[in-house]
Amino acid sequence: MKFSLNRLMASSIAALMLISSSAYAQEKSIVLSSTTSTEQSGLFGFILPIFKMKSGIDVKVVAVGTGQALDIGRRGDADVVFVHDKPAEEKFVAEGFATKRTEVMYNDFVLIGPKSDPAKIGGGKDIKVAFQKIATAQAPFVSRGDKSGTHAAELRYWKDAAVTVAPSAWYKETGSGMGPALNTASAMNGYILADRATWLSFKNRGDLTILVQGDPKLFNQYGVMLVSPTKFPHVKKAEGQEFIDWITSKNGQDVIASYQIGGEQLFFPNAKK
Structure with a gap:
């Protein structure tokens, strides 16, 4: 009886480990290189849990200066870049590190x-x-x-x-x-x-x-770009594009507009419809 119970427990543990491993393998995530302002203002802490709840995608933020954020994209170490230096962003696209720059919000x-x-x-x-x-x-x-x-x-x-x-x-x-x-x-x-x-x-x-x-x-404009999956095949194109589509959608834009500190709105959505 003891032997059978031990075997049953071992089988149960193995099954749980398999389920856990399968769930981990299916977990979706992207790396987002962005600015310190979006992180330190608390914006990402507010909007990203809402995006994860809707999409199941976990967004791992690397918050640095815009120049460094773009360099992370140039190395292929991020899936999406979300920054605020339009001339530098346009250069990033011209160099082929992204195919498109989309405006998101301003302050x-x-x-x-x-x-x-x-x-x-x-x-x-x-x-x-x-x-x-x-x-x-x-x-x-x-x-x-x-x-x-x-x-x-x-x-x-x-x-x-x-x-x-x-x-x-x-x-x-x-x-x-x-x-x-x-x-x-x-x-x-x-x-x-x-x-x-x-x-x-x-x-x-x-x-x-x-x-x-x-x-x-x-005036301070923010833009978002999917890092080129042509240059970097490991870029998570589907998940990265899903984030961009959401943050520029009516729902994403409304969430950005609703973020306030002391009753004052911090960012103003202006993605083109």
């Missing part, structure tokens, strides 16, 4: 600084003038310096302002994501360009506040 950049505002830029709506005043005052400015979409935008604004920047006593590069860079600015009481979503979710503000906003040049 804006804001220029943050100390309430004491030594460069006297508070209340302005012209980012070019603000950057010129910061440079003239040589007021502390923190740059991400990480080839992210935010960093690329910042460099465009310096160029528009006819200011050449390099690491110096007043211009500091962190080489880090938006959250850590904001922490540095808070500690230094310095100016910093940030995406509004990360700023709204940022807790360690210290004496920092929004000083410049509303310039059309501060």
